Amino acid sequence: MTHRRALGIPAALGVLCVICLLSLAIGALPLSPAAVWHGLTDPASSAYPVVRQMRLPRTVLGLLVGAALGVAGALMQALTRNPLADPGLLGVNAGASAAVVTATALFGISGLGGLIWFALAGAGLISVLIYLIGGSGVGSPARLALAGTAVNAALYAYVGAVELLDTDALDRMRFWTVGSLADADFPTVTRIAPFLLLGALLAAGCARPLDALALGDDAATSLGGRPALTRAVAILAIVLLCGAATAACGPIVFVGLMIPRLASRFTGPSLPRILPYCAILAPVLLLGADVLGRVVARPAELEVGIVTAVLGGPVFLLAVVGRRS
Amino acid sequence: MSRLVTAGVTASRRRPVLVGVGCVVLALGIALASLEPGSLFTSMTSADVFVFEQLLLPRVLIALLAGASLALSGAVFQSLTRNPLGSPDVLGFTQGAATGALVGVTVLGGATLVVAGSAWIGAVASAALVYLIARRGGVTGGPRLVLVGIGVAAMLGGVNDYLITRANISDAAQAALWITGSLDGSTWSGVVLLAAAAAILMPPLILASRALRIFEMGEDLAVGLGLRTELLRLSALAAAVVLAATAASQTGPVAFVALCAPHVARRLTRASGPNLVPSALVGAVLLVAADWLARYAIPDRELPVGAVTGLLGGGYLAFLLAQQRRTGRI
Numbered sequence: 140m141t142h143r144r145a146l147g148i149p150a151a152l153g154v155l156c157v158i159c160l161l162s163l164a165i166g167a168l169p170l171s172p173a174a175v176w177h178g179l180t181d182p183a184s185s186a187y188p189v190v191r192q193m194r195l196p197r198t199v200l201g202l203l204v205g206a207a208l209g210v211a212g213a214l215m216q217a218l219t220r221n222p223l224a225d226p227g228l229l230g231v232n233a234g235a236s237a238a239v240v241t242a243t244a245l246f247g248i249s250g251l252g253g254l255i256w257f258a259l260a261g262a263g264l265i266s267v268l269i270y271l272i273g274g275s276g277v278g279s280p281a282r283l284a285l286a287g288t289a290v291n292a293a294l295y296a297y298v299g300a301v302e303l304l305d306t307d308a309l310d311r312m313r314f315w316t317v318g319s320l321a322d323a324d325f326p327t328v329t330r331i332a333p334f335l336l337l338g339a340l341l342a343a344g345c346a347r348p349l350d351a352l353a354l355g356d357d358a359a360t361s362l363g364g365r366p367a368l369t370r371a372v373a374i375l376a377i378v379l380l381c382g383a384a385t386a387a388c389g390p391i392v393f394v395g396l397m398i399p400r401l402a403s404r405f406t407g408p409s410l411p412r413i414l415p416y417c418a419i420l421a422p423v424l425l426l427g428a429d430v431l432g433r434v435v436a437r438p439a440e441l442e443v444g445i446v447t448a449v450l451g452g453p454v455f456l457l458a459v460v461g462r463r464s
Numbered sequence: 465m466s467r468l469v470t471a472g473v474t475a476s477r478r479r480p481v482l483v484g485v486g487c488v489v490l491a492l493g494i495a496l497a498s499l500e501p502g503s504l505f506t507s508m509t510s511a512d513v514f515v516f517e518q519l520l521l522p523r524v525l526i527a528l529l530a531g532a533s534l535a536l537s538g539a540v541f542q543s544l545t546r547n548p549l550g551s552p553d554v555l556g557f558t559q560g561a562a563t564g565a566l567v568g569v570t571v572l573g574g575a576t577l578v579v580a581g582s583a584w585i586g587a588v589a590s591a592a593l594v595y596l597i598a599r600r601g602g603v604t605g606g607p608r609l610v611l612v613g614i615g616v617a618a619m620l621g622g623v624n625d626y627l628i629t630r631a632n633i634s635d636a637a638q639a640a641l642w643i644t645g646s647l648d649g650s651t652w653s654g655v656v657l658l659a660a661a662a663a664i665l666m667p668p669l670i671l672a673s674r675a676l677r678i679f680e681m682g683e684d685l686a687v688g689l690g691l692r693t694e695l696l697r698l699s700a701l702a703a704a705v706v707l708a709a710t711a712a713s714q715t716g717p718v719a720f721v722a723l724c725a726p727h728v729a730r731r732l733t734r735a736s737g738p739n740l741v742p743s744a745l746v747g748a749v750l751l752v753a754a755d756w757l758a759r760y761a762i763p764d765r766e767l768p769v770g771a772v773t774g775l776l777g778g779g780y781l782a783f784l785l786a787q788q789r790r791t792g793r794i
Contacts, residue, residue, distance in 0.1 A: 228614065268785070284614050285549040289723065289781050292553060296719040296774025299644045303768060309640060310633050317625040392618050442629065448622025455615040456597060459608060 147405050151419040155202075158426045162198040163190060165430050167438045192324070200323040201426040201443075204388055207335050207380040209421025210342050210414055212395020213402070214380075217349045217410050218270065218373045221283050222400065223458075226262075226381045227392030229287035233294040234265030235385035236316055244301045244308040251330050251386060258386035259334070263378040265290065270374055318389035318444020320429050331383040338379030339418070345372040346411040353408075391444045393451025394421055400458065480733040480742055487745035494752045495524045498759070523650040527755045527769070528748045529658035530711040531721055533666075535747020536740055537708035538722025539729070540669060540700050543676040543738040545610060548784065551722040552591070552708045554613045555701070558717040559620035560590025561709065562643045565716070566627040569639045576649055579642060580713040587709035587717075590616060595701065645718035645770025647755050654714040661710040665703045670740050672700055677737035718770045720777025721747050721754075727784060 164175050168189050178186030179195065208226065215224040215231075226232050238261025242248040248257070268290065269283075298316065302309040348369040351359040356366045384391075402416035425443060428450060432441035499520050534552075541550040552558075564586020568579035598612040624643075628636050675696050679686045686693050708722065725747035726739060733742050751769065754776065758767040 223611065228618065268782070271786070285545075285547055285554070285610055286785060288553060288614055288617070289549050289785075292558070292719060293774065293778030293781050296644070296770065297778060299640060300767070300771030300774060303637075303640055303644055303771060304765075306633065306637055309637060313628050313636060317629055392621075441626065445622045445626045448625070449619055452615050452619030452622070455618070456612055459611040459615060460597060460600065 148415060148419070151416060151423070155419050155423050158423050158430070159198055159202070161430050162201065162426045163194050166194055166433050167440070196325045196328055197320050197323040197429070198426065199325075199328050200387060201320050201429055202422045203328065203332065203335055204320070204384040204391070205394060205422030205425030206418040207338065207384040208391060208394040208425070209398040209402075209417035210339060211377045211380040211384075212421075213399035213410065213413050213417045214342055214345075214349070214373050214377050215269075215395065216399050217353070218370065218377070219283060220353065223284055223396065223455075224269075225393065225396035226377065227390060227395060228284065228291075229265075229269045230290035230294060231262050231265045231269065231377065231381045232385045232390035232392070233291050233298075234261040234263075235259070235382050236390050237261055237294045237297050238264075239315070239386065240298045240301050240308065240312055243312065244305045251327055255330065255334070255383060255386040259378060259382035262382035262385065263374075265294075266374050266378050266381070270370070314442075315389045317442040318391040318447070319442035320388050320425075321440065321442065323388070327387050331387045334379050334383035338376045338383070341372050341376035341379070342414060343411075345369050345376065346414055349373055350410045389444060391425070391447055393447050393455060394425055397451055397454050398424060480735050480739075483729070483732045483742050484745055486732075487742070487749050491528060491745070491749045491752055494749065494756055495528065498524050498752065498756050518652075519650075522652050522655050523647050523755070524752065525655045526650040526658060526714055527647055527752045529655065529662055530715045530718070531725070531747040531749070531751025532744040533658065533662055533707045533711035533747075534718065534721040535725030535729075535750070536666060536669060536744040537704040537711075538724075538747075539726040539738050539740050539743035540676070540704040541722070542726050543680055544697055544700060546680055546682075547610070548727065549723065550610075552587075552705060553617065553722075554610050555591040555594045555705060556613050556617040556620060557587050557591060557705065557708060557712075558643075558719075559617040559624060561587035561712050561717045562624050562639075563590070563620050563627070565642045566624055566631075566639050569635050569642070570627055570631045574635065574638060580654075583642070583716075584709050584713040587712060588705060590620060591701070591705040591709075595698070641768055642716045643770075644768045645712075645716035645773070646768035647715055648766075648768075650714070658711060658714060661707060665707045666744070669700065669703050669707075672696065673738045673740045676700065676740075680737070716768075716770060718751065718754075719774040720781070721750055721773055724777050724780050725750055727780075 163179070164170065164172065166189070168186075170178065170186055170190070174184070174186045175190055177184040178190030181187065182191075211226050211231075212224070215226060215229070216222055218224075235258040238257040239254050242254055242257040248254060269287065298312070302312055348359070348364045351362050351364045352366055352369055354362075359366050359369075398417050398421040399413060402413045402420060406412040406416060425447070428446040429443040431450075432443055432446045435441060499516070538551045541552055541554055542548060544550065545554055561583045565579050565583040567586070568574065568582035572578045572582060594609065594613045594616050597616070598609045600608075628639060631639065675691055678689055678691055679693060679696060683693055712718070726743040728750070729739050729742040729746040732746070733739060735742075750773070754772045755769045758769045758772045761767065761772070
């Protein structure tokens with residue numbers, strides 16, 4: 140077991156490196172490996188604009204957003220004690236979308252600098268709501284998921300109403316609400332990185348106390364934990380991670396659901412051990428889906444949000460149907 | 465003591481009837497107000513007659529029928545899932561209908577009849593798919609049905625996003641309007657269709673309310689009392705989905721009528737059990753009232769009715785979640 144654990148992280152990192160290389164090498168413009176290398180290093184190369192200015196920021200953004208969604212999903216599942224909790228399914232990402240649509244259509248704000256605050260506020264509001272519904276540990280997975288569906292429906296009705304009143308907003312937002320990495324650039328990456336870093340630090344800090352909470356509030360308190368503080372920190376981490384990720388590339392579902400489930404197969408239920416795997420494997424999934432989206436619809440591409448929804452659905456269904464209930 | 469009990473029983477029996485009568489009066493009142501009766505008594509030009517007969521009257525009738533159909537379907541789903549948040553969306557209804565409508569708009573040309581037909585097929589097909597996936601060993605447990613529905617809905621959501629981004633902007637706007645739900649395209653043929661669906665499907669569902677009440681007590685108990693639960697679930701689901709899909713084919717999947725109307729009805733009647741008839745009546749009132757608001761809330765600007773129900777329903781949902789949580793039902 141220890142042996143397997145020691146090998147697990149390097150193996151996952153290896154897979155991640157391969158996916159990153161694929162993400163740099165594959166796209167609408169076919170390039171040889173040598174051309175990719177020159178494009179990465181040599182500003183005079185003809186491939187430089189494609190590789191260095193489009194594929195590299197896209198890959199980096201995919202890494203960051205994927206890791207954020209994976210870690211947020213793991214935290215959410217621990218916090219709600221619900222194996223089917225996912226920021227996308229429970230409406231956190233939709234909350235960020237609704238806030239961003241409001242900012243775009245009603246206040247005319249554009250550009251990530253202003254939108255990110257709205258996204259964080261929207262994600263925060265919905266996270267607290269979801270926590271209030273599911274955090275007490277009384278809700279069954281089906282009930283929490285139903286509540287999430289209803290919250291999602293309300294938010295999308297609102298987004299739809301705003302878009303209908305303003306066709307320009309519809310034209311801009313219909314691409315954003317899909318969830319895409321296509322418009323990535325380095326300013327976006329640097330803009331969201333501080334939020335993600337802070338979120339990741341908070342997540343690492345509250346992993347162990349959250350594990351203790353799984354024993355129940357009384358047991359956690361007697362072990363020296365502070366349940367209310369732990370939950371507040373976990374919610375703050377989820378909000379930072381999901382809000383910033385959604386602001387950068389739109390709402391993406393299922394990444395936060397699938398990866399923690401997969402990771403816990405390797406590690407068992409311990410959250411401090413699950414989180415590093417999530418941070419490595421979730422970008423593998425997101426970038427893999429992104430590369431797949433570039434390959435299947437060549438020379439056009441499928442947005443990564445569409446690929447994760449269509450791929451993630453069957454995984455979710457298998458998880459549900461295979462469960463002994 | 466016994467008189468008190470009898471009085472209580474009579475009151476609890478009388479209340480649903482009173483609520484029903486109140487709803488009918490209210491619905492007719494709002495319907496009449498939406499028909500702009502002032503113009504009926506003055507001399508009408510032939511254009512006025514046309515507007516009244518071909519635009520306003522079918523619009524109000526469709527609002528009444530679609531509201532009742534969606535609400536009845538929602539009440540059946542809440543009963544079958546034993547959850548206050550049950551609605552046809554549990555079976556991926558909205559997303560399935562939207563996929564059908566989008567295919568109708570973007571691929572098949574977007575004629576009204578084509579969009580209505582493909583949306584109907586989309587809704588019914590996605591519901592059937594969810595049921596088949598959730599079925600195992602001849603049984604579909606309630607929670608599994610809900611979760612499978614959510615998974616399928618999320619996948620269809622991806623497909624819908626794809627279709628919307630690939631459409632040109634006028635098709636996308638038409639589809640977005642349809643998905644939100646609107647009564648603009650109401651016609652007499654739609655009225656006839658909805659009335660026929662209601663006449664065929666509503667009576668058997670209402671007759672099943674007794675069985676549904678037993679079903680709500682729990683699967684084991686219902687089986688013990690001699691109920692064939694899987695047969696009941698399948699037939700009630702099928703009837704409710706077809707009813708809602710027929711309504712949605714004319715108006716689009718208007719948000720939250722199916723979810724909220726049964727709650728309002730239960731609050732008014734204070735009766736236990738599925739409360740089907742009051743729910744349907746409340747649904748009719750809700751949709752007619754929402755349409756009236758949609759037309760007059762913003763001067764010079766007509767909202768689609770689904771935007772109004774979505775916003776009102778969202779607020780009601782937040783209230784409901786807070787309250788249900790306090791009582792531990794969610």
